Amino acid sequence: MIPEKMRTTFDAAAPRFYNARQLARRPTAPTGNKGCTMAQVPPTPQDADKAKAPHAQRPAPDWGRMVRVWAALVAAMTVAAMIFWAAMPRPRAAAPPATTDPGALRETVWPKEMAPSRAWRYIVIHHSATPVGTLEAIDQTHRDRGFVNGVAYHFLINNGRSPGTADGQIVPTRRWVDQLDGAHTKVRDHPEFNTEGVGICLIGNFDQHEPTPAQMAALEMLVLALRERYRIPLEHIAGHGELKNTRCPGRLFPMETFLMDLRDEHLKRLRSPVSSETE
Numbered sequence: 357m358i359p360e361k362m363r364t365t366f367d368a369a370a371p372r373f374y375n376a377r378q379l380a381r382r383p384t385a386p387t388g389n390k391g392c393t394m395a396q397v398p399p400t401p402q403d404a405d406k407a408k409a410p411h412a413q414r415p416a417p418d419w420g421r422m423v424r425v426w427a428a429l430v431a432a433m434t435v436a437a438m439i440f441w442a443a444m445p446r447p448r449a450a451a452p453p454a455t456t457d458p459g460a461l462r463e464t465v466w467p468k469e470m471a472p473s474r475a476w477r478y479i480v481i482h483h484s485a486t487p488v489g490t491l492e493a494i495d496q497t498h499r500d501r502g503f504v505n506g507v508a509y510h511f512l513i514n515n516g517r518s519p520g521t522a523d524g525q526i527v528p529t530r531r532w533v534d535q536l537d538g539a540h541t542k543v544r545d546h547p548e549f550n551t552e553g554v555g556i557c558l559i560g561n562f563d564q565h566e567p568t569p570a571q572m573a574a575l576e577m578l579v580l581a582l583r584e585r586y587r588i589p590l591e592h593i594a595g596h597g598e599l600k601n602t603r604c605p606g607r608l609f610p611m612e613t614f615l616m617d618l619r620d621e622h623l624k625r626l627r628s629p630v631s632s633e634t635e
């Protein structure tokens with residue numbers, strides 16, 4: 357670093373010292389050429405100084421600028437680190453396990469805080485038509501659409517793709533716990549699909565992909581349990597699209613296979629000496 361006083365001396369002296377030689381070597385500006393103004397600009401004494409005596413012109417450190425550059429660098433690194441941290445895969449929040457155990461299933465479907473059961477006569481199957489979804493998100497969406505009781509279904513079956521959820525996890529909604537009407541299948545002159553129909557929504561868009569095996573296993577367990585408890589006949593189990601003009605639950609939802617599996621499982625349980633649900 358050059359002391360301030362010395363630098364001032366250099367600055368003052370340099371132009372005088374270098375001017376003569378530099379100006380002598382200066383190319384003559386062509387006459388009549390007005391096309392390129394850059395070529396016609398004569399070098400200034402400062403240009404000469406830069407070329408010939410860099411030591412004399414070394415700028416004093418611009419501390420303000422250096423601080424700004426460092427601050428910008430640190431800020432950029434912080435932002436990069438935050439983006440990296442956000443994108444880093446990490447263990448999901450502990451998700452409740454998928455409901456596969458019969459005892460756990462009963463506790464999930466008929467929790468202690470549940471209102472006295474109504475006489476349900478139908479089961480209507482839906483998909484969320486979204487790749488991911490949670491009870492909270494769907495509840496908010498349906499409230500925004502004017503459903504004062506929130507999420508329109510009685511149960512959700514997660515696919516495990518949303519944080520805090522598990523594949524095949526059965527989630528009863530407030531409409532189920534409080535035994536309220538559904539708002540999932542509005543068909544003119546047939547209010548019973550909502551007032552007597554249990555609405556089950558599987559998370560996923562089954563126009564684009566099939567439900568997961570865990571979701572189908574959970575659905576089968578849930579429907580079997582509901583059928584047995586409420587004596588719901590097979591012909592009262594339908595996809596949303598069989599009751600009104602909608603593609604729900606998606607063209608890839610295996611409805612026929614599902615109904616056959618239900619029937620087979622139901623018959624197997626009936627033939628079994630110890631029936632799991634005998635009330």
Ligand SMILES: [Zn+2]
Nearest residue numbers: 482483596604
């Ligand atoms: Zn539907």
